[in-house]
Amino acid sequence: MIKIENLNKSYFTDTLETQALQNINLDIEKGEFISIMGPSGCGKSTLLNMIGLIDQPTDGQIFINEMQLVSLPEKKLAEFRNMHLGFIFQSFHLISDLSVIDNVELPLLYRKVSAKKRREMAEQALEKVGLIHRKNHYPNQLSGGQRQRVAIARAIIGQPSVLLADEPTGNLDSVLGTQVMDLLMELNNHSKVTIVMVTHDEAIAKRTNRIIRLFDGSIVN
Numbered sequence: 001m002i003k004i005e006n007l008n009k010s011y012f013t014d015t016l017e018t019q020a021l022q023n024i025n026l027d028i029e030k031g032e033f034i035s036i037m038g039p040s041g042c043g044k045s046t047l048l049n050m051i052g053l054i055d056q057p058t059d060g061q062i063f064i065n066e067m068q069l070v071s072l073p074e075k076k077l078a079e080f081r082n083m084h085l086g087f088i089f090q091s092f093h094l095i096s097d098l099s100v101i102d103n104v105e106l107p108l109l110y111r112k113v114s115a116k117k118r119r120e121m122a123e124q125a126l127e128k129v130g131l132i133h134r135k136n137h138y139p140n141q142l143s144g145g146q147r148q149r150v151a152i153a154r155a156i157i158g159q160p161s162v163l164l165a166d167e168p169t170g171n172l173d174s175v176l177g178t179q180v181m182d183l184l185m186e187l188n189n190h191s192k193v194t195i196v197m198v199t200h201d202e203a204i205a206k207r208t209n210r211i212i213r214l215f216d217g218s219i220v221n
């Protein structure tokens with residue numbers, strides 16, 4: 001489902017090269033839920049951004065659904081991201097001027113889906129995360145856990161094959177974090193969506209199928 005071959009990523013500033021990822025090889029099966037762990041600065045977000053096609057590797061290959069993605073033109077990458085990938089962030093990234101349901105619909109605006117169908121799909125996604133009763137609220141009228149559930153509804157509305165989550169429980173206390181994790185596990189079990197999650201929380205990571213540990217840009221387990 002996801003195949004990463006000999007992936008390297010360096011960042012260059014005026015005077016310094018930082019090798020953020022070194023020779024990463026990784027195979028992730030369809031339906032797997034994996035966590036990426038490791039100390040601050042070891043390259044976790046960089047790896048997630050590579051899989052999310054947000055940034056290009058320095059060299060190496062990334063295949064998702066058997067499609068070779070590195071060096072595709074930006075327009076094709078954006079199309080692939082929109083159709084196949086869903087994103088969840090530590091700080092939710094909801095748009096404060098839009099209602100909950102309008103936030104959830106956003107990914108469909110880039111697809112040819114009628115307004116009526118968009119509404120219907122957004123309502124279904126909000127049902128799945130247990131927040132249909134808050135559809136006309138605005139993000140600042142919700143708790144942190146609820147905001148993250150809205151962000152999850154937005155990430156799943158387009159039925160992506162892969163969900164990429166960068167510390168989805170990082171801004172939540174342990175009770176709310178556990179609830180968000182329960183929801184991700186349920187989505188993984190029921191819709192067979194593949195999930196790649198960065199976390200600092202060992203207890204949360206232990207609930208996933210596999211932990212990938214990074215140290216100084218390399219996989220160590």
Ligand SMILES: Nc1ncnc2c1ncn2[C@@H]1O[C@H](COP(=O)(O)OP(=O)(O)OP(=O)(O)O)[C@@H](O)[C@H]1O
Binds near residue numbers: 018019043044045046
């Ligand atoms: N845009 C950039 N320009 C230069 N260096 C960068 C850039 N982004 C990341 N780095 C460097 O690459 C390395 C890996 O960063 P990354 O953000 O992937 O780490 P991380 O494991 O996600 O860290 P944290 O747990 O603190 O979020 C770090 O040394 C960082 O300073």
